[in-house]
Amino acid sequence: MLVPDFPFSYDGWLRHPAGLGSLPPGRAGTPVAVVGGGMAGLTAAHELMRLGLRPVVYEADQLGGRMRSVPFPGQPGCVAEMGAMRFPVSARALFHYIDLLGLRTAPFPNPLAEHTPSTVIDLGGVRHTARAADQLPDVYQEVAAAWEKALQERAELSTMRDAVRRRDVETLKHVWNRLVREFDDQSFYGFLATSAAFRSFRHREIFGQVGFGTGGWDTDFPNSLLEILRVVYTEADDHQVAILGGSQQVPRGLWEHRPGDCAHWPAGTSLASLHGGAARPGVRSVRRDGAEFTVTDADGRRDRFAAVVYTPHVWTLLNRVETDPELLSAPLWTAVERTHYMGSSKLFVLTDRPFWRDVDPDTGLPVMSMTLTDRMPRGVYLFDDGPDRPGVMCLSYTWNDDSLKMATLSAQERLDVLLGKLADIYPGLDIRSHVIGEPLTITWETEPHFMGAFKSNLPGQYRYQRRLFTQFMQRGQPQAQRGFFLCGDDVSWTAGFAEGAVTTALNAVWGVLDHLGGATHPDNPGPGDLFEELAPVELPYDD
Incomplete structure (x- = not known):
């Protein structure tokens, strides 16, 4: 993640045989x-x-x-990733230590990612199931194209990504320093609303709820556009992996x-x-x-x-x-x-098996998928180590206002509310019957030593x-x-x-x-x- 503000190659510094330095005698x-x-x-x-x-x-x-992996009682091999759970392969300084420790990784099941079996997008009560983005209705293709167009026309996406990949510091600094001066006072939403490609409010709404890479970004709309551009340029929101056994x-x-x-x-x-x-x-x-x-x-x-x-x-x-x-x-x-600081809540449950891989005989599709929705769960992620092992569901991953909707609820109340919302998306699927044990949950803004998930x-x-x-x-x-x-x-x-x-x-x-x-x-x-x-x-x- 060669960040354009300070494009120092930390991974190169770590790898160099001369080491990081030496102390004076004494x-x-x-x-x-x-x-x-x-x-x-x-x-x-x-x-x-x-x-x-x-x-x-x-x-x-x-x-x-916030790299907190909580094992489910009685199942130490199954963990709930309460904080960090997906890591971009562009994070080369971090991977220096992951590799040093010999830890194994696997592709993270992000929406519409190559290794994600299927994704359900549920907006306004209308549900679509897709394996890849090109299987979604035309309006989603229009939104994706609008985001690409806005970035190319106003934020020099191709130039910056190419400079990051080539570690072309001169180009990075030249372009980024200009963009900082231009966009420091611009919010993420302001950038979208003033881009010709996002003239349609409907497109901006869909983009906020579905987003790009890891899902919806509307809770990030008030934040500085510069925060978003750094993520996009360094491809931090793409090509992500999970650390097997927990971060x-x-x-x-x-x-x-x-x-x-x-x-x-x-x-x-x-x-x-x-x-x-x-x-x-x-x-x-x-x-x-x-x-x-x-x-x-x-x-x-x-x-x-x-x-x-x-x-x-x-x-x-x-x-x-x-x-x-x-x-x-x-x-x-x-x-x-x-x-x-951004607030964030998660709720995880253990299931008897990865039942979501069952195929609906009427549709030929999985009975449940990685889910993006405008309802209270917002993001649902599914993890498994095979059909004969218990499964792990992140039933909800929310941010800011959506996180605060969870903050005053107990773990059981959160579970009941979320299962009720998911029943509307997956009618006839009895998710609760597969849940074993108590839910594990967190709200980072109420954690006394953190008071939020991360700065933005x-x-x-x-x-x-x-x-x-x-x-x-x-x-x-x-x-x-x-x-x-x-x-x-x-x-x-x-x-x-x-x-x-x-x-x-x-x-x-x-x-x-x-x-x-x-x-x-x-x-x-x-x-x-x-x-x-x-x-x-x-x-x-x-x-």
């Missing part, structure tokens, strides 16, 4: 606090350990963050992994072994202590660190973790305050995002603002993707290395070394 074993044990935190901790530092991981809940295996795998090329630490060292098998509890406060920091955890233990890598959602700095105000500049605190900027918020992303560049900053590094997917340009968590964690690793007097190898410069060349465009503030 710095080996220096403790560095890593707050948060999600994908960003464990990526940062893993690489800091490899550099020879002593990362100390704090986690308020469980290792994995939480990636962060947990990094916790247990014993790299053979650690500086300073003996062979067989892992993050788990450095911590005696368990991360420290959540953090209560981070305070400046001279040139260092004092971190106090939930148990009241205080420890000093040379640097702090902070990976949770940045809103937690406002209400969960006490911090010295001077750790961030006033403009950065404004950016933290203005961060906008509103129009006009590019300047705030630039401040958050570039915070790892601390040379020349006041001493009070050095050594505390923000990272995580909400700090990245591509929130909601594990790739953004990985790449910003790598920015923080470079920042810690630089802060402690280390350096990268001349043959393998890091993101900070190439920052001036690749820096995100800076929009005027007073004009």
Whole structure:
């Protein structure tokens, strides 16, 4: 996902035989606090350990963050992916770690994807079943063509995708910097409504409900168009895979992994072994202590660190973790305050078997399919490991307003409502009779350590995002603002993707290395070394 704002090739930096850098003599074993044990935190901790530092991981809940795979009781091989569940193959920095851990993947059953047996689109009470997009009625072809036309005519889709594939940084920066200036104040819906191809409200409505790639996007309509263009250019919403056995295996795998090329630490060292098998509890406060920091955890233990890598959602700095105000500049605190998070809810059930693969003798079609609808479930996904194994259904995957419709309902109430709505789409199909056990559900905006699924900027918020992303560049900053590094997917340009968590964690690793007097190898410069060349465009503030 070569993001045009900062097109640094993180996967190349990771793969280079020279490694990510080296520390000066005397710095080996220096403790560095890593707050948060999600994908960003464990990526940062893993690489800091490899550099020879002593990362100390704090986690308020469980290792994995929003890569949360919950096994069904009595069926440990069947998991509900409560957070991240589909990963674009263009996420090459993330796949560096997936491959490192030897994890297996399989195509994700997105609507109308090549490996999805069938898709049902149910809009306005009218149902269509299709194997591929060209089997849908003409109006859907018109909507798809309108989206392609709008992107080509107004956002240089072909030019940008070609530049991403060729890693043509000069073209990426030239085109993208112009588009940022043009579209920073434009919402996703505003772009559609002002595009000649989307003159028809009906087309805009269908597009919002069915969308492209992974399904409907109307809950994203208020957000900045730039957020959408990044996803489209990097093909992050296409060619996606699932991690067999659950996505939480990636962060947990990094916790247990014993790299053979650690500086300073003996062979067989892992993050788990450095911590005696368990991360420290959540953090209560981070305070400046001279040139260092004092971190106090939930148990009241205080420890000093040379640097702090902070990976949770940045809103937690406002209400969960006490911090010295001077750790961030006033403009950065404004950016933290203005961060906008998307809500999201999911509900999963286990079934006795993948009954949806049964064929209706009257139609010759599967009795149930991956489903997109304008009704309350919105998106229904079906997973199985074969006819003789239990199946897993994600009965609902919703966002923002649709997620809030679920928020006040209990798990059983959610299940009852969703099954009632699906009965209208699939009359005569008794889904409930196949459900075994209790449903598993989540609403991310009510999770206390998250308060949302992921960041998605509103129009006009590019300047705030630039401040958050570039915070790892601390040379020349006041001493009070050095050594505390923000990272995580909400700090990245591509929130909601594990790739953004990985790449910003790598920015923080470079920042810690630089802060402690280390350096990268001349043959393998890091993101900070190439920052001036690749820096995100800076929009005027007073004009």
